[in-house]
Amino acid sequence: MARRSKNQAKRNGSQGTPGWVWLLGGLVLGAVIVVVLLVRNGGDVGQLVPKPDPEARAPVATDEPVAQDAPEPRKPKYDFYDVLRDKEVVIPDAELAAQARAEAESPPATEPAPAADGARFLIQAGAFRSSSDAEALKARIALTGEVARVEPAQIEGGTIYRVRLGPYPNAASLAAAKGALGNHGIEALAIRAE
Structure with missing residues (x-):
């Protein structure tokens, strides 16, 4: 029987870090990133979301259609x-x-x-x-x-x-x-x- 080294036995026998610890660590890291962004912007959350342009205008309607008419359904080439x-x-x-x-x-015949x-x-x-x-x-x-x-x-x-x-x-x-x-x-x- 081959002997295992202590490192191998320890590696195979331990369970490692539980998943809930990784989840909790990710949540804490995300919270830290949000706090850093808020501090950089002076605590103003409004700067983090996009703002509409008040001077933007809708395109002027023209006589030309924007979208083309739907093509007629294809008839099968073979009927x-x-x-x-x-x-x-x-x-x-x-x-x-x-x-x-x-x-x-009709009267029967010997052949059809x-x-x-x-x-x-x-x-x-x-x-x-x-x-x-x-x-x-x-x-x-x-x-x-x-x-x-x-x-x-x-x-x-x-x-x-x-x-x-x-x-x-x-x-x-x-x-x-x-x-x-x-x-x-x-x-x-x-x-x-x-």
């Missing part, structure tokens, strides 16, 4: 609906449900009947400025059992990455796929492309 091409129309949920019911009421007007049905699950965000959504969609793809598109001088599913042969299959995505918390738009 989900702007991404769609001119020949693509968003199908509202009510219209999609009505069209799917109408298809279900394609749209009579030659339209294709697609789902757009999202559009992103970053391809990694689009790929992440595509992977999330794959967990639902649906197959998605990422399509780059040039919009307003920049590239966006659309996550799309389809084409679906009719509104009924489109509604079923959109419902499957919705059940997994993925919001999507039904699109009719011509």
